[in-house]
Amino acid sequence: xxxxxxxxxxxxxxxxxxxxxxxxxxxxxxxxxxxxxxxxxxxxxxxxxxxxxxxxxxxxxxxxxxxxxxxxxxxxxxxxxxxxxxxxxxxxxxxxxxxxxxxxxxxxxxxxxxxxxxxxxxxxxxxxxxxxxxxxxxxxxxxxxxxxxxxxxxxxxxxxxxxxxxxxxxxxxxxxxxxxxxxxxxxxxxxxxxxxxxxxxxxxxxxxxxxxxxxxxxxxxxxxxxxxxxxxxxxxxxxxxxxxxxxxxxxxxxxxxxxxxxxxxxxxxxxxxxxxxxxxxxxxxxxxxxxxxxxxxxxxxxxxxxxxx
Numbered sequence: 324x325x326x327x328x329x330x331x332x333x334x335x336x337x338x339x340x341x342x343x344x345x346x347x348x349x350x351x352x353x354x355x356x357x358x359x360x361x362x363x364x365x366x367x368x369x370x371x372x373x374x375x376x377x378x379x380x381x382x383x384x385x386x387x388x389x390x391x392x393x394x395x396x397x398x399x400x401x402x403x404x405x406x407x408x409x410x411x412x413x414x415x416x417x418x419x420x421x422x423x424x425x426x427x428x429x430x431x432x433x434x435x436x437x438x439x440x441x442x443x444x445x446x447x448x449x450x451x452x453x454x455x456x457x458x459x460x461x462x463x464x465x466x467x468x469x470x471x472x473x474x475x476x477x478x479x480x481x482x483x484x485x486x487x488x489x490x491x492x493x494x495x496x497x498x499x500x501x502x503x504x505x506x507x508x509x510x511x512x513x514x515x516x517x518x519x520x521x522x523x524x525x526x527x528x529x530x531x532x533x534x535x536x537x538x539x540x541x542x543x544x545x546x547x548x549x550x551x552x553x554x555x556x557x558x559x560x561x562x563x564x565x566x567x568x569x570x571x572x573x574x575x576x577x578x579x580x581x582x583x584x585x586x587x588x589x590x591x592x593x594x595x596x597x598x599x600x601x602x603x604x605x606x607x608x609x610x611x612x613x614x615x616x617x618x619x620x621x622x623x624x625x626x627x628x629x630x631x632x
Contacts (some may be wrong), residue, residue: 324387327399328422328453332367332496333530333574335631339556342569342626345369347579349376351388352607356614358392358400364619366628370577371403373411373518383417386487396632405457405577413443417452425455425496429586433482438492448491455532455575457603458486459498473617480521487529494530494575497522501535503627505544505580509630513560516571523572530574535578536560538625540617546588550595562625576626578618585621 333345346357348370361368370392374386386604389402404416413424426437426443440456447454459478487495501517516606522531539559546556565576593606600606623629 324393324397324399326393326420327401327573328451328616329369329401329575330453332369332399332401336574336628337528337572339569340632341628342533342565342573342576343367343369343620343628343629343631344407344618345577346582347371347373348385348388348576349380349412351613352581352611354388354392354429356611357582357618358396360615360622361398361400361612361632362396362620363584363615364622364629365398365620365632366626366630367399367632368399368448368622369401369403370406371577373405374398374408376405382415386420389445389447397486407443410439410442411497413454414446416549417447417450417472421452422457423453425457427457427496429457429460429496431497433486437489440486440492444491452459452557453493454473455496456490456492457495457496457498457532457534458483477515477518478522480518483522484525492529494532496532496534497523499533501533501560504535505539505554505559506586507538509558512558512564514560514564514568516567519571519573521567529628531567531572532575532577533565533573534577536565536568536576537578538562538565540581540584543558543584543588543617544579545611546592547584549586550591552587552591559614565625566627575611578621581617581621582614586610587620588612 348354393400393632401422406427407413408427413426418425426440442459444454499518537559540559544554544557589610590606
């Protein structure tokens with residue numbers, strides 16, 4: 324099956340009440356770990372790369388690895404640009420063969436966000452590529468995204484309707500209380516499901532996206548910290564809240580931090596247990612296997628996209 328856009332994936336997710344996992348990729352082991360999990364669960368999957376990942380892995384290498392994933396599986400796979408900072412980055416990814424791009428104009432005023440999103444939509448749609456936009460701002464730090472807690476803004480449902488109508492974007496990332504990175508909540512984890520409900524009522528046919536939605540799985544943090552890591556007080560969005568979101572109209576849920584923790588924890592553990600080891604395959608293999616385990620859990624127990632391929 325060739326690379327697909329997210330259009331059909333999202334239509335099915337909205338019709339049947341489940342979410343699709345969008346997992347950030349940076350290298351071969353992460354891609355393999357995600358794809359192995361999605362194939363085992365017979366689930367559609369979105370591989371996404373941030374501008375930081377593209378700088379690190381280089382776009383041609385990334386695309387060749389994604390092509391390999393497509394060739395050896397039977398599941399629908401989309402390749403998506405996560406948090407495209409400007410038109411030029413979106414254009415580069417569209418021209419390279421990405422099937423979906425996100426233009427993140429949330430740092431701009433409402434009118435400026437509309438203007439830049441429209442420009443990306445026009446270029447993308449002419450080439451059969453779909454566009455995700457963002458309205459509202461998530462706090463936290465991830466790659467090139469850095470928003471102070473005081474600057475975070477919930478998405479306004481009336482603005483969401485106007486924004487989608489004026490830009491023609493295909494899906495919308497909203498801010499309802501999630502945040503980027505490993506430190507999402509100081510107190511009790513809580514998402515504004517009332518805002519989600521109102522947005523869905525106003526734009527029922529627009530797929531909704533949740534960023535900053537890693538669980539920050541405690542066991543993964545513990546493995547890192549037990550083996551020389553220093554990640555105190557990390558806290559994410561609990562599985563049950565994400566599961567509720569996936570049943571309440573969220574079509575795409577982004578996961579990055581949990582994959583970073585899974586990989587780093589296993590590498591730290593392997594090196595701590597056998598300090599004489601210097602063959603990368605010996606510590607990258609368990610790291611890849613842990614990513615598969617985490618992604619399978621997300622697909623099966625949280626997003627409920629098993630057998631939805």
